[in-house]
Amino acid sequence: MARPARATRGPSTWFLFRSRRADRLASVTTFTQQIRGRGARSNRSGRYEAEAREAFDDGWTLDDEVVDTIRTTVSPEKAKVIITRNDSPDVGFNRSINPYRGCEHGCIYCYARPAHAYMGLSPGLDFESKLFFKPEAGRLLENELRNPRYTPEFIHIGGNTDPYQPQERALRVTRQVLEVLERFNHPFSIITKSALILRDLDVLASSAEKNQVRVAISITTLDRTLARSMEPRAATPERRLEAVKRLSEAGVPVVVMFAPCIPGLNDHEMEAVLERSAEAGAVGAGYVALRLPLEIKDLFQEWLASDHPDRAARVMSLVRQIRGGKDYDSQWGKRMKGEGPIAALMSRRFATARKRYGLDRPLAPLDLTQFRPPPKAGDQLALFG
Structure with a gap:
């Protein structure tokens, strides 16, 4: 038997709490206006929560205090290992490091949002404001690399959430990881949409x-207004292009990711983004079609209705056309690019632009042969070199 509903007062509305029914009620805490600097328009309960929240108008909304900001909290996470392994055929790496959980950039399309449900938190506003970091990342990585059974494969940094989100300025967790990898001569790649990566240009x-390194910079649009709406706390498009330029000038190979490509919203900018990226010195490019797994599909549609009501229906129609009529298809081989005529056109356009701007040249594999654990303090030196 379901527990009785109970009401409680919250800022700018009332919320009704009730247990989830068998049909997995899609409940939501809805705010009547955009929260300043945030991407999600709600804080939907995670899929593992026993209770859900629904907003309803009690007739007093205009007299309530308006919520326009949400404070970010950052908590330490105790991890036992730092290198994550996967066997996915759809990604180009099998080892990764994620210094953070959650991401203050607040990109509404972020495929990492559903992972916050494992923490008992919402993939909505909680994902952007209740963050976790791994303070022992550097030490854990060094311990793993010194294991006599360790065999080097290149490690990707930031495969889940951005390793250069705002709190990295003070916490320097990503910096610790890079310093260890550089000392061990261990190859790695890193992806970000933050200009903060330039702080670590020396490493x-x-x-x-x-x-032993390759950098990917995500550039989804050249339109500052769209970027501010879609990726509210990420670097502006021009700052990302500047990061591409400065990294390239320092000899760091940079690949630009046009990801996600959203039909009807930013797909028309594909060629322009690749052209500007090539001019800035990028040596390669990639793209991923918009993915809407689990809670993201509702969060994304809320955002579309709020920020782009004039095109919301068309965007979702096109998204479903590349996903076999569904909001998302998670099948291997289809989830990254989609299928059908719209997806095929997207792929042809990308391949043509990539070739036109010289971003289709094969990149040399990262060098694994130089990996060597450096001597620790107190280690006995070898008698013979």
Whole structure:
């Protein structure tokens, strides 16, 4: 038997709490206006929660205090290992490091949002404001790399959430990881949409000299207004292009990711983004079609209705056309690019633009042969070199 509903007062509305029914009621805490600097328009309960919240108008909304900001909290996470392994055929790496959980950039389309449900938190506003970091990342990584059974494969940094989100300025967790990898001569790649990566240009340039690093910069639009709406706390498009330029000038190979490509919203900018990226010095490019797994499909549609009501229906129609009539298809081989005529056109356009701007040249594999654990303090030196 379901527990009786109970009401409680919250800022700017009333919320009704009730247990989830068998039909997995899609409940939501809805705010009547955009929360300043945030991407999600609600804080939907995670899929593992026993209770859900629904907003309803009690007739007093205009007299309530308006919520226009949400404070970010950052909590330490105790991790036992730092290298994550996967066997996905759809990604180009099998080892990754994620210094953070959650991401303050607040990109509404972020495929990492559903992972916050495992923490008992919402993939909506909680994902952007209740963050976790791994303070022992550097030490854990060094311990794993010193294991006599460790065999090097290149490690991707930031495969889940951005390793250069705002709190990295003070916490420097990503910096710790890069320093360890550089000392061990361990190859790695890193993806970000933050210009903060330039802070670590010294480490990246040193690794680039040994052919042990590749950087991917995500640029989804050149339109500052769209970027501010879609990726509210990420670097502006121009700052990302500047990061491409400065990294390239320092000898660091940069690949630009046009990801996600959203039909009817930013797909028309594909060629322009690749052209500007090539001019800035990028050596390669990739793209991923918009993915809407689990809670993201509702969060994304809320955002469309709020920020782009004039095109919301068309965007979702096109998204479903590349997903076999559904909001999302998670099948291997289809989830990254989609299928059908619209997806095929997207792929042809990308391949043509990539070739036109010289971004289709094969990149040399990162060098694994130089990996060596450096001697620890107190280690006995070898008698013979």
